[in-house]
Amino acid sequence: MTIKLPARRNFLKDGMAAALGAAAFPLISSSPLATKSATAAKTPQASAPSASARIKIDFDRQIGKIDRNIYGNFIEHLGRCIYGGIYEEGSPLSDSDGFRKDVLEAARGLHIPLLRWPGGNFSSGYNWRDGIGPKDSRPRRWDTAWQAEESNRFGTDEFIQYCRKLGAGPYITVNMGTGTMQDAADWVEYCNGTMNTAWANLRRKNGHPEPYNVKYWGLGNEIYGSWQAGHKTATAYADLALEFAKMMQWVDPTIKLVACGGNNADWDREVLERLADVVDYISLHHYGGSMDTPKEIHDASKLEHEVHVLDAVITSVAGKNEKKERVKIAADEWNIWFRSWFKRGDDHKLEEIYNLRDALWAASALNIFHRNCRSVQMADLAQLVNVIAPIMANPTGIVLQTIYFPLQLYAQHSGNIALDTFVRSDTFPDIPDTPYLDVSATTDDNGQKLTLSVVNRHPTSDLTADISIEGFKLQATGDLYEVNGPSLDSTNTFAEPKNVGVKRSQFSGAGPSFHQTFPAHSLTVLTLKS
């Protein structure tokens, strides 16, 4: 079977890389983490005379449980994500283990439950054995994926240590490009082994007596694409992945496996028909973006469409398989990425500078994960620091990019149950059936908290909505968080770190029915208690 390759994955495209990359960031001192005031954010009004939109929420209309792993993140050996990002030995800003304290503090603010590593494309050529043992004895290697030198000073033990500092669970992608099933099984043993066997003993010898209990393991990365070392057809991948899965589960039967999805229904069907009984998830990668607002918004609709298509494939295959539990979607790479490609020798690879438009797209993506919580049960933003990232670091400090704020607010304030919201608002003239308002609502098990997340994607107009809420006895007051900035093109840089941020205010006037005005180009997260 021939699988069509997405044309945009021309990773060796020259020239565009640094155009909007780190060069745009002057090296000045760190920006504070406080996000309580966005200089240019407007104050929303608690009521307005006429409403052009309608939002209805009913406690009884529950979609399902939200798995917190949808607020996951990802670090790859790529550009300055790890070296010069989360890890900078010898920096005055690092702790004694070499981890950047300012980056860690900002990352903690994202409440990340799960962290994916080591790639990405990098994983398809990675030999995990290079990254363990005394650091000065580790081999330096040429990384073919990103055309860079790899020191291997950050490896499995450092990754686990970082996860612990962050409070996140580890998720490791094994090498199904150049690696073998024995390599993968040995890696599981190194991490999780409890017996008196060689790899478990080597972990102990390296100073880690207790098993790491790595629960989530990815069976390769984007193996469908020619940009991947050892790329394969769906048939070849599925045959091999079955053997990898078997070996890895024979070492630790408790692990959860993520099959490599192809963003292509033919690939996904073939892979699931072979693997549905042994894997728990299938991956979906989505990168979008455009400087044109309607196009970027349309791209969010495409993400939702991709989720629906993959869910339909899962459903159709599920009928044929023996396992009772459905395979879930792991959107284990998602973000805006269209400006900064890379070239060999460039240290600042994929350093996208995000604007407010991108932050609203990210909020819409999170709404999509909420609305589709029955199928999407893991998602990892690609990536955490410097590389297509919410946090930018230079040797003297950090700045929080615009997309940081929706990630922070959703992870911090969303409840664990998604509610089915009815939304009616005007639609974009050029994009069929795409409303300006994009909404998700969540509650908790006892219905004691309601969180309403509303993105007003209108470039110029505030929108007032009639909001009706059934099934909750809400207090009139709550907290309102607004992400906004002077314009959709506003960015945060080291020179101007606070153009876009979060403004928090007290909200009053909630009840079974009320009005709320959502300012132009904003995200509003409203938290109410009963």
Ligand code: AHR
């Ligand atoms: O996140 C950057 C790259 O995008 C990853 O390495 C790869 O999996 C994807 O194509």
